[in-house]
Amino acid sequence: AQSVTQLDSHVSVSEGTPVLLRCNYSSSYSPSLFWYVQHPNKGLQLLLKYTSAATLVKGINGFEAEFKKSETSFHLTKPSAHMSDAAEYFCVVSGVTGRRALTFGSGTRLQVQP
Amino acid sequence: EAGVAQSPRYKIIEKRQSVAFWCNPISGHATLYWYQQILGQGPKLLIQFQNNGVVDDSQLPKDRFSAERLKGVDSTLKIQPAKLEDSAVYLCASSPPGQPVLKETQYFGPGTRLLVL
Numbered sequence: 001a002q003s004v005t006q007l008d009s010h011v012s013v014s015e016g017t018p019v020l021l022r023c024n025y026s027s028s029y030s031p032s033l034f035w036y037v038q039h040p041n042k043g044l045q046l047l048l049k050y051t052s053a054a055t056l057v058k059g060i061n062g063f064e065a066e067f068k069k070s071e072t073s074f075h076l077t078k079p080s081a082h083m084s085d086a087a088e089y090f091c092v093v094s095g096v097t098g099r100r101a102l103t104f105g106s107g108t109r110l111q112v113q114p
Numbered sequence: 115e116a117g118v119a120q121s122p123r124y125k126i127i128e129k130r131q132s133v134a135f136w137c138n139p140i141s142g143h144a145t146l147y148w149y150q151q152i153l154g155q156g157p158k159l160l161i162q163f164q165n166n167g168v169v170d171d172s173q174l175p176k177d178r179f180s181a182e183r184l185k186g187v188d189s190t191l192k193i194q195p196a197k198l199e200d201s202a203v204y205l206c207a208s209s210p211p212g213q214p215v216l217k218e219t220q221y222f223g224p225g226t227r228l229l230v231l
Binding site: 032036041042043044045046049051090092094101102104105106107 | 117118147154155156157158159162170173205207214217218219220221222223224225
């Protein structure tokens, strides 16, 4: 079985400061990991995905995430927050005994203060 | 490229009534998914179609939920009868063919927000 845990339900940063959204996963095999973002009243959008190639994955809008197998983590970072980054972020893992379903974390709401 | 379309965007019904949601995936996308997102939680998969066949419906409450994708394009999700705990956002997603298994990018629609009173 597998699961994904987002360690913070809410993160608040000031505009221009770094962003760190934490995610840990548990999996009995090599997982595929994703970060999706959900803006209010909009659909979920893929930020980036890790699929067993490079451990440092670069995504859209300046976000990146590093897969650390030893720590079973896949934290999302951005050097400098922008007001438009305020949204809900989901860490996601795919595949359970061959199933292609995505398993979502509970989400982290990012607030960006001016 | 047009995105995943869903309708209606909002629906309010009373418990024990029935409701249906419609989804039109991105053109050419063979795989279609329905998710339920309860307030404050991440989306949970209800059912997955590959063309017009069901791949995974293990999380679908089949006593009240049903879904179909008769022609392998658009899909309908129905709830009958609805319960209070069905209040949620229902998300449809699709993914294109040819992606490696377990590594597909899914494209999500805006969702249908259901309130059951």
